[in-house]
Amino acid sequence: MIQFSLKCDNDHRFDSWFKSSAAFDDLQARGHVSCAICGSPRVEKAMMAPRVSTRDTATVHDQGQDRDRPKTNANRPLSAPASAAEQALADLRRKIEAESDYVGDRFVEEARRIHDGDSDARAIHGEARLEDARQLIEDGIPITPLPFLTNRKAN
Known part of the structure; x- marks a missing residue:
């Protein structure tokens, strides 16, 4: 690796x-x-x-050798957020996934059905092609892109 x-x-x-x-x-x-x-x-x-192994990775940062990199905890699991921004995105993702229905590639169709009153009003998330999303917006259907991929597409 x-x-x-x-x-x-x-x-x-x-x-x-x-x-x-x-x-x-x-x-x-x-x-x-x-x-x-x-x-x-x-x-x-x-x-x-190049990375040099030391007993305390913060020592390298304190000496100014790697100024642009955030200080890291060498014992932090790779799956844990590395920064406040990553933590905020992880929190946002959990909230959206908990409070909305995942409709997958049926997002455009379902957003239209909800807007037209043909389906129960509720929060949804899913995937859409850029052209289709643009058309929803032009048709006055309020949508917004999410700043992350769904778990189904992340790996």
């Missing part, structure tokens, strides 16, 4: 692990790499400094 520092076209910086450099290149070429912050598919490797 190799960890890369990545950067999107909106200058968001984040790290991710890959099986190898070739695996990153393959995933990127197939459009499976996106920004962890804004979702942009235009991601490239950023300048990286």
Whole structure:
């Protein structure tokens, strides 16, 4: 496994692990790499400094050798949010998933049915093509994109 520092076209910086450099290149070429912050598919490797194992990773940060990286807890599980922004997104995701119905690829159809009164009014979330979402908005149906992928598409 190799960890890369990545950067999107909106200058968001984040790290991710890959099986190898070739695996990153393959995933990127197939459009499976996106920004962890804004979702942009235009991601490239950023300048990286080699990691040196130390007893306390905060020591490296305090010495200014890695100023742009947030301080990390070496014992933090990889599944735990690394920043307040990631925690806020995780909280938002839990709230949306708990308080709305997942309708999958039937989102456009169901949003129209709810708007037209043909289905019970309720909060829903799902997937839609950009053109279809744009059409819903033009037709006066209030929708908003979510800042994360559904669990069904995250892995």
